[in-house]
Amino acid sequence: MEGLVSPKTTPRILFPTLNRRPSKFSIVRSVPASAMDAHRRNGVGFTPIRAQKAETKDGSATISSVMEDAETALKAKEWEVGMLINEVAASQGIKIRRRPPTGPPLHYVGPFQFRIQNEGNTPRNILEEIVWHKDVEVSQLKQRRPLSMLKKALDNAPPSRDFIGALMAANQRTGLPALIAEVKKASPSRGILREDFDPVEIARSYEKGGAACLSILTDEKYFKCPLLCKEFIVDAWQIYYARTKGADAVLLIAAVLPDLDIRYMTKICKLLGLTALVEVHDEREMDRVLGIEGIELIGINNRNLETFEVDNSNTKKLLEGERGEIIRQKNIIVVGESGLFTPDDIAYVQEAGVKAVLVGESIVKQDDPGKGITGLFGKDISV
Numbered sequence: 001m002e003g004l005v006s007p008k009t010t011p012r013i014l015f016p017t018l019n020r021r022p023s024k025f026s027i028v029r030s031v032p033a034s035a036m037d038a039h040r041r042n043g044v045g046f047t048p049i050r051a052q053k054a055e056t057k058d059g060s061a062t063i064s065s066v067m068e069d070a071e072t073a074l075k076a077k078e079w080e081v082g083m084l085i086n087e088v089a090a091s092q093g094i095k096i097r098r099r100p101p102t103g104p105p106l107h108y109v110g111p112f113q114f115r116i117q118n119e120g121n122t123p124r125n126i127l128e129e130i131v132w133h134k135d136v137e138v139s140q141l142k143q144r145r146p147l148s149m150l151k152k153a154l155d156n157a158p159p160s161r162d163f164i165g166a167l168m169a170a171n172q173r174t175g176l177p178a179l180i181a182e183v184k185k186a187s188p189s190r191g192i193l194r195e196d197f198d199p200v201e202i203a204r205s206y207e208k209g210g211a212a213c214l215s216i217l218t219d220e221k222y223f224k225c226p227l228l229c230k231e232f233i234v235d236a237w238q239i240y241y242a243r244t245k246g247a248d249a250v251l252l253i254a255a256v257l258p259d260l261d262i263r264y265m266t267k268i269c270k271l272l273g274l275t276a277l278v279e280v281h282d283e284r285e286m287d288r289v290l291g292i293e294g295i296e297l298i299g300i301n302n303r304n305l306e307t308f309e310v311d312n313s314n315t316k317k318l319l320e321g322e323r324g325e326i327i328r329q330k331n332i333i334v335v336g337e338s339g340l341f342t343p344d345d346i347a348y349v350q351e352a353g354v355k356a357v358l359v360g361e362s363i364v365k366q367d368d369p370g371k372g373i374t375g376l377f378g379k380d381i382s383v
């Protein structure tokens with residue numbers, strides 16, 4: 001049958017919804033030339049398809065076939081948009097593909113479900129896996145709580161607090177980088193960090209220990225944490241959702257989001273009174289972000305989220321020379337993120353120019369996380 005997969009030769013992918021009732025559809029090929037070219041460039045041999053509505057004998061379409069047609073059209077549109085996002089992202093040097101270029105690995109023929117793995121539907125690293133998973137998770141959440149519902153819920157959210165103001169006040173008070181203390185149970189690179197995980201107790205202990213702000217890992221699948229704040233944002237809907245849950249800041253990862261998304265999402269953050277912490281890891285990402293108007297807070301992640309390699313000199317490297325100059329001119333606050341364990345580490349990134357640090361593992365693992373902060377800074381920063 002047209003569109004079915006012969007993995008050893010040329011993999012061909014069907015949308016699951018198309019395959020469920022093949023008898024009602026005639027399959028035609030249809031794909032934008034640009035997307036097709038991108039796939040050829042990626043070396044992925046596939047035949048994208050779209051379904052056409054079948055007609056009954058008297059020439060009229062059945063209601064269910066019309067609905068399936070609409071569903072199919074929507075899926076096709078979503079797929080096309082996903083492909084375009086991948087193309088735009090690639091043109092900006094983003095290696096993470098927002099969606100699997102050849103569609104999901106699961107396929108259906110009649111009652112049968114089968115999995116076909118190929119380069120285009122296998123994530124190349126953990127960040128890509130997270131983002132693909134997040135895309136599906138968010139589209140399901142959006143169905144349960146549409147944006148219109150979230151907009152109404154905004155009225156009941158607690159007023160947003162000044163995230164940057166809190167960082168600056170702590171930095172001036174202590175003369176040290178302000179601490180964004182991270183509440184997380186586990187991470188993809190380090191596994192479970194703390195078995196007896198009570199997020200509220202940890203947050204209180206951080207507050208007592210002198211943390212200026214808290215970073216709450218909210219991705220359940222990969223961080224096991226039930227609370228909301230630091231997320232893998234792939235859709236503006238998540239920003240509204242974060243605000244309705246009381247978030248004051250959200251994370252936008254430049255390795256995942258093209259410039260246009262960062263621009264758009266930053267504006268939404270402003271509209272909702274949220275601070276956007278825009279995270280970069282390399283020079284290219286830093287240059288992209290410095291080219292975007294209105295960025296106030298940049299995080300330099302010392303951890304490469306594709307390989308998990310941690311290198312604190314990354315912060316120094318990205319703040320040297322012209323980049324550091326632009327950051328100072330624009331009054332951008334820089335946060336040093338990941339891999340900070342000792343007072344020497346803190347001094348090193350402070351020397352490089354950060355005004356704040358985001359720390360998880362080294363403090364969340366301590367019996368008393370608040371006291372862990374004193375160990376991290378080499379002094380009590382709560383007073």
Ligand SMILES: O=C(O)c1ccccc1NCC(=O)[C@H](O)[C@H](O)COP(=O)(O)O
Pocket residue numbers: 126127182184187188189190301303305308337338339340358359360361362
């Ligand atoms: O930490 C990971 O393994 C990880 C993997 C994939 C995406 C994100 C990941 N971490 C998010 C973070 O940025 C860190 O949790 C944060 O910077 C704190 O780092 P650390 O002090 O080293 O726990």
